[in-house]
Amino acid sequence: MELERTSVQISQCAKTYPDGTQGLLSSSLDVYPGEVLALLGPSGCGKTTLLRLVAGLERVDQGGVIRFGTQEVTHVPVERRQIGMVFQHYALFPQMTVQANIGYGLRLRGASASQLKQAVGELIDLVQLRGLEHKRPAELSGGQRQRVALARAVAVRPKVLLLDEPLTALDAKLKITLRDELADLLRRLGVTTIHVTHDQQEALAIADRLAVMRSGKIIQVGQGEELYRNPKHTFVAEFLGRINRLQRTPQDIANDSVTFAQIAVPCPRGAWPELFVRPEDIQLKPFALNQPVGLITHRSFLGDRIHYRLEVAGQTTLAAEAHRDSPYLVGERVSFTIATEHFIPCESDQ
Amino acid sequence: MAQTHSPHRFPVTLALLTALVTLFMLTPMVLSITAGLVNNYSQGLASGLTTRWLEQVWEGYGDTVLWSLAIATACALITTVVGVPCAYALARTRSRWARVFEELLTLPVAVPGLATGLALILVYGHFRSFRQSFLFILVGHVVFTLPFVVRTVSSAFANRELIAIEEAARTLGAGFSRRLLGVLIPAVMPAIIASALMVFTLSVGEFNLTWMLHTPLTRTLPVGLADSYASMRIEVGSAYTLIFFIVVLPLLWGLQAIANEVQKRYGT
Numbered sequence: 252m253e254l255e256r257t258s259v260q261i262s263q264c265a266k267t268y269p270d271g272t273q274g275l276l277s278s279s280l281d282v283y284p285g286e287v288l289a290l291l292g293p294s295g296c297g298k299t300t301l302l303r304l305v306a307g308l309e310r311v312d313q314g315g316v317i318r319f320g321t322q323e324v325t326h327v328p329v330e331r332r333q334i335g336m337v338f339q340h341y342a343l344f345p346q347m348t349v350q351a352n353i354g355y356g357l358r359l360r361g362a363s364a365s366q367l368k369q370a371v372g373e374l375i376d377l378v379q380l381r382g383l384e385h386k387r388p389a390e391l392s393g394g395q396r397q398r399v400a401l402a403r404a405v406a407v408r409p410k411v412l413l414l415d416e417p418l419t420a421l422d423a424k425l426k427i428t429l430r431d432e433l434a435d436l437l438r439r440l441g442v443t444t445i446h447v448t449h450d451q452q453e454a455l456a457i458a459d460r461l462a463v464m465r466s467g468k469i470i471q472v473g474q475g476e477e478l479y480r481n482p483k484h485t486f487v488a489e490f491l492g493r494i495n496r497l498q499r500t501p502q503d504i505a506n507d508s509v510t511f512a513q514i515a516v517p518c519p520r521g522a523w524p525e526l527f528v529r530p531e532d533i534q535l536k537p538f539a540l541n542q543p544v545g546l547i548t549h550r551s552f553l554g555d556r557i558h559y560r561l562e563v564a565g566q567t568t569l570a571a572e573a574h575r576d577s578p579y580l581v582g583e584r585v586s587f588t589i590a591t592e593h594f595i596p597c598e599s600d601q
Numbered sequence: 602m603a604q605t606h607s608p609h610r611f612p613v614t615l616a617l618l619t620a621l622v623t624l625f626m627l628t629p630m631v632l633s634i635t636a637g638l639v640n641n642y643s644q645g646l647a648s649g650l651t652t653r654w655l656e657q658v659w660e661g662y663g664d665t666v667l668w669s670l671a672i673a674t675a676c677a678l679i680t681t682v683v684g685v686p687c688a689y690a691l692a693r694t695r696s697r698w699a700r701v702f703e704e705l706l707t708l709p710v711a712v713p714g715l716a717t718g719l720a721l722i723l724v725y726g727h728f729r730s731f732r733q734s735f736l737f738i739l740v741g742h743v744v745f746t747l748p749f750v751v752r753t754v755s756s757a758f759a760n761r762e763l764i765a766i767e768e769a770a771r772t773l774g775a776g777f778s779r780r781l782l783g784v785l786i787p788a789v790m791p792a793i794i795a796s797a798l799m800v801f802t803l804s805v806g807e808f809n810l811t812w813m814l815h816t817p818l819t820r821t822l823p824v825g826l827a828d829s830y831a832s833m834r835i836e837v838g839s840a841y842t843l844i845f846f847i848v849v850l851p852l853l854w855g856l857q858a859i860a861n862e863v864q865k866r867y868g869t
Contacts, residue, residue: 330772344769357782
């Protein structure tokens with residue numbers, strides 16, 4: 252089964268709720284045909300509002316335009332917008348069997364009994380629910396319900412697939428399995444997908460591109476790797492993974508360096524008052540003179556790696572990550588190095 | 602044996618207490634029922650058993666049983682047909698007026714049935730054929746029981762899960778009537794059945810309001826019961842109670858069984 256690839260163009264869409272709250276400030280975003288785009292941000296950032304605007308479940312404020320391909324859908328009601336949507340808690344029809352849930356949209360479109368049987372059978376194979384056709388949602392596990400919800404949404408061959416936190420209701424381990432399964436399935440279907448999540452790991456694993464949102468605004472859009480390595484915005488740097496914020500004095504800026512415990516470490520040229528560095532880019536070394544030094548105040552063993560917190564004179568506490576066999580313990584003084592290219596500048600703090 | 606924190610001691614006291622309370626509740630029922638089956642209540646069982654009072658009651662008041670059941674059935678049907686769409690509308694409206702309306706709708710439950718009855722008589726009493734028909738009583742029962750349906754079903758519709766289910770149906774292309782009939786009403790079916798059952802029960806037992814609305818020719822079971830208590834031998838009144846039990850209990854059990862079955866099929 253392969254679906255139509257439609258682009259989604261969102262231009263200057265805002266949403267003001269009847270009580271006056273601004274759910275979304277004027278935002279524009281292009282989703283390419285067949286792409287999986289994640290809307291990522293903390294709760295209340297407007298990501299669900301944006302998704303519901305695309306779905307047609309909320310009305311866009313005056314002036315906003317939404318297009319699917321060349322067709323403008325801004326005022327097309329949700330029932331005729333030809334989307335598929337997976338809801339946070341699945342919203343399956345409780346009185347219908349798995350089969351009836353998946354076939355619901357096709358039945359509405361007047362599919363014949365034989366067409367219905369074939370299409371539903373195909374979908375049941377696609378999401379691996381063979382044998383559960385006659386069960387009701389209440390008899391299924393969380394993971395199975397999630398698959399029914401997905402099959403039901405793609406059954407109607409939607410132009411755009413919308414996923415609203417599709418994995419939040421699952422436990423941690425299942426989440427990872429289903430996450431990879433979902434990513435694979437979306438690639439096979441080739442359907443243009445907008446995926447809302449607050450979980451950066453999930454966004455990185457599933458989406459081709461990420462749009463990071465905060466306080467009703469889209470802050471930065473790009474591929475996950477690019478956003479992780481070169482965040483343009485401090486919020487993106489801090490939201491995607493863990494990061495340390497480093498302070499620089501005017502003297503540091505003049506010398507192209509960052510100072511740790513009176514030792515200057517060279518960094519890229521630029522007048523940034525702050526620089527960022529990822530915990531995994533801080534290399535811990537045995538104590539040595541003429542190298543930055545920190546005191547280990549905290550150590551947690553995480554299985555594949557060890558997480559440290561270092562107290563460093565002239566900076567706030569630094570987070571560092573090391574291999575699981577790293578020998579340093581709480582109370583020890585260690586030296587560390589940071590490669591010049593690992594300092595991340597951010598242009599904007601807004 | 603200082604350590605006899607015997608786990609049996611407390612339950613024994615509890616069992617005794619339970620037995621006492623049960624006895625206290627059951628004795629009047631049993632006495633009342635047997636009173637309807639003996640020849641003479643003041644002489645007790647010694648006067649011998651008879652079904653003569655039962656026959657007398659059935660002859661005099663048999664029609665009230667049928668009318669009561671007919672009114673209760675009609676009442677449950679009408680309140681469901683009127684109440685379910687009303688409940689949906691209230692659950693989906695955020696306006697302040699909807700809340701005011703909901704409060705007004707609940708008034709007949711709070712206001713004594715006598716007052717509701719009087720108001721109905723004042724306004725519609727002069728439509729003689731209406732006033733003298735069972736329809737008049739039915740209207741009173743609908744006014745009194747409608748809030749139970751609307752409240753129960755509207756809170757089921759307002760459930761967040763139901764809101765998401767409705768949105769899901771919309772994204773799949775279901776227009777208003779198709780999602781209401783095909784998805785939403787089946788999804789709240791347990792609440793609808795439960796409220797219809799409650800309306801049926803309330804209507805069968807309703808006395809207060811019905812007493813105001815009835816005429817000598819339009820009497821329901823409870824009104825007939827009051828009548829027989831007031832004007833006939835104690836044995837007849839008791840036989841009437843017995844008939845009430847015989848008719849109503851199996852019916853309620855049957856309906857409850859149906860409701861449970863629905864709950865099992867549709868419950869989430």
